Amino acid sequence: MPNFEDDGLNRALRKLINEATDDHLLSVFLHFAEGRVAEGIYSELHDHHAVVEAELEHANKLRGGLDTPTSDGCAQAHHQLREVLKAELADAKAAMDEAAGIWHTLRRSSGVDLRARFGPGADTTESGLERAGWLRQQLAAADQRVENALDEHCEELHRLALLEAEYRAFTETSDSISADDFDAMTPVEFEEATAALVHRDGLTLVRRNGGARDLGADVIAVAPDGRKIVIQCKYRSPGGRPVGSPVIQTLNGTARPVHAADIVIALTNRSFTEPARELAAAQNIHLLFGRRLRRWATWGMPLLEVLGEDRQDSDKSDAA
Template sequence: MAGRRVKSVINEVALVESQALRQSFTERTEALDRVKTLSLLPNGMHVTTAMVAAYFEVAETVVNNLLSRHREELESNGLRVIRGAELQEFKELILSSYPESYPQPRSSMALWTRRTVLNVAMLLRDSKVARRVRTYLLDVEHSSRAHSLTVDAPQPANDVESLDAHITRLSEESFTRLLGTTVVPILNALIETSSEQQRELISLRENVQQIEQRLVRHDIQLRRLQLAQEQRPLTGVMASIDAMNWREFEQHIAGLLRRDDCTGIEVHGGSGDRGADITGYTADGRRLVVQCKNFAPYRSVWSGEMQKFVGTKTLHRADVAVYVATCPFSREALDIAMQVGVTAVHRGLLDAWSGGAKLQVLK
């Protein structure tokens, strides 16, 4: 509990007050889905003001007021307000099929990107959801900073005990440096300027080292997991798939589709066709769209990535949508896939498909 309060007193204040600091976090949009599923419009790219308010569990007027105060910053991160012919076209292409779900705006409409929603999370003071997003961002920043401080260290010995000792020593040195140059000076400044909370801040300062030690243990465990994954011998079909680059992986999936009697298979080679990696038709003539991701096996496909593909499925008016990944899918991503009719091909199913089995959706 004390560790959580330290981050609240120090880091959240900095995020809310410093635009430069907020800007350094704008690419970490995965934080939104780690805290709560962010629903997107059917195009898979935008969110309305009402949807932003619903995500953060605040009134829509709160979001509008924040937009007025920080419009320049939000627009620099992708916020757009559309009007006139552009608004009419957006309503016809995106909203017309869902009139009850998405109220039709009259004269203008704010379109929020995931980056701008994350920007809101770093500005809203009184939203519990926003605080949870900030906490996630700051946890990741702590871990990343610790890792970056050790990345150029000399390689450890081969035996496990030497590896553990080496990682532990490097991590302790890194966090000692972090403690002395960043955390403690900030706490000292707060103690000097605060009268009402001085005693509490002094107590929190004494707990900082314990917090950092917990993060050290987390970093060591993560390193062990990654090392074990790297050292595990690869065998069978998945070994060859893991060795592929993204182009080779897309061609492999295209080959499986052709093997299973799909026709008109086109691989879009990274440029994409409105977000699709592969398009074509099933043996019985249904329109097919496929997303391919050759992620590391210990990664997961998150709900935001699945939601984006849902938008691609809608744009292509696909009858069959397949999301193929060399890793697992998060529970939230699988829930979304089931709701909208996307076939999620995880690592195990990919192994079977590559080995000769046929996907049920292609039969």
């Protein structure tokens, strides 16, 4: 027994010990053991929380390339990892807080007669320790989810790195058309180059170039799944003005009503005005220029993939 400087304290302590029965001592020991177990569970949850927090901090520093064919894919992979880690961090924080609450409940009960809690027929759920044990059981699954998310992220980045190498190799081939190549063309050559790119993607050409009576359709093609694609090409000399909304109005008035288009595209080697962009978005007309044009023409990414229309192919095949 400890010996305190205060004799009164020593006497009071001896009195309590002398009066304690075996049931008293056993219940105190068991209660102390509960506290140690609860403390250990909290510590494990705290460590898990710290690991997830560190991984999220690392993930928040990840950035995609500014202008590469796979930068969007990298950004999406980073975003998906961050979302998983955010959810896991919130769950880890809730579990840690709950375990801390269970420990504090046990601590507050230290000053009462504990024999009833450990006697025959006692309610084992009263202390909350069983719930703390369940929280610890979830740790293995939580650790596995985090590990899976990290592994999937690494695998996706590896896949994108291989794809990036393929795209960069494509730029060295004659099928790759750069922005400078487009700028050096005539309007007719611009339409012919567009038709060549459409053919490169395995789409069936119906019209290679337009004319005075093309009714807004310079290039017409059919996708393997039967969807009809209508493209209006608007060439601009280097430094030329952006394409305005009248072009989109004309295309919108003919592409679907006249040409029965499923996919409508306005293409330029320059850019579009803001009113043109707003009208195109409202009428479900794809604008192909700038970075999207580079992804298709320079990097060799399939047109339907660039437009986000490739998903419809898989949807239709699944439905069939």
